[in-house]
Amino acid sequence: AVNALQRDSPDTTLSLIEARTPALVEHVHASDLDVAVVTDGPDGHRLPASLDCTHLFDEHLLVAVGNAHRLARRQAVYLREVIGDTFITGSDTDENALLRAHSLDDFQPPSRILVPGWTGKLACVAAGLGIALVPELATWALPDGVTVLQLRDQKAPHRRVVAITDVRRQPTELTKKFIRLAKQTAARH
Numbered sequence: 001a002v003n004a005l006q007r008d009s010p011d012t013t014l015s016l017i018e019a020r021t022p023a024l025v026e027h028v029h030a031s032d033l034d035v036a037v038v039t040d041g042p043d044g045h046r047l048p049a050s051l052d053c054t055h056l057f058d059e060h061l062l063v064a065v066g067n068a069h070r071l072a073r074r075q076a077v078y079l080r081e082v083i084g085d086t087f088i089t090g091s092d093t094d095e096n097a098l099l100r101a102h103s104l105d106d107f108q109p110p111s112r113i114l115v116p117g118w119t120g121k122l123a124c125v126a127a128g129l130g131i132a133l134v135p136e137l138a139t140w141a142l143p144d145g146v147t148v149l150q151l152r153d154q155k156a157p158h159r160r161v162v163a164i165t166d167v168r169r170q171p172t173e174l175t176k177k178f179i180r181l182a183k184q185t186a187a188r189h
Helices: 003-008 021-029 095-098 117-126 136-141 175-187
Strands: 038-042 051-066 133-135 146-151 160-164
Touching: 003 175, 021 038, 021 051, 021 160, 038 051, 051 117, 051 136, 051 175, 117 133, 117 146, 160 175
Parallel strands: none
Antiparallel strands: 038 160, 051 133, 051 146, 051 160
């Protein structure tokens, strides 16, 4: 979408910021960004009402395990099969909030390893220190030694990917164009 926008508007200077959802929300509220692509919880009620959200797609979460993990040769698992495993998470709250959208209502993974970045998180998985939930989009960059498994649970964890703008500001034509392109790109993939 960014490539298409740059091709269509070559005289426009675009800035791209990578950050976690809370930081991007702050950037949009502070008018540092016109639009941001962020993730929302599966129920769509985690983001503040001060944002206009355009749904782009839903992204399923997968379980990343090291190649030596007891389940590594499987294609899919039920969440209850990994209840005893140590989860490697980005924070104490992010993955736990996503995990609440499944059928094991009282499941609290023993999240003992906190690693904020994907590179470090997946390196820990490859080393056999634990397992992690990974979004489908992150699977293209898996390091050696990591296998991903689909979740068979009927209510498997997922997250919504949305484009956000501040409801207090009228989006520019360029912002509207980017959101259209992001929707088109998401529909193709």
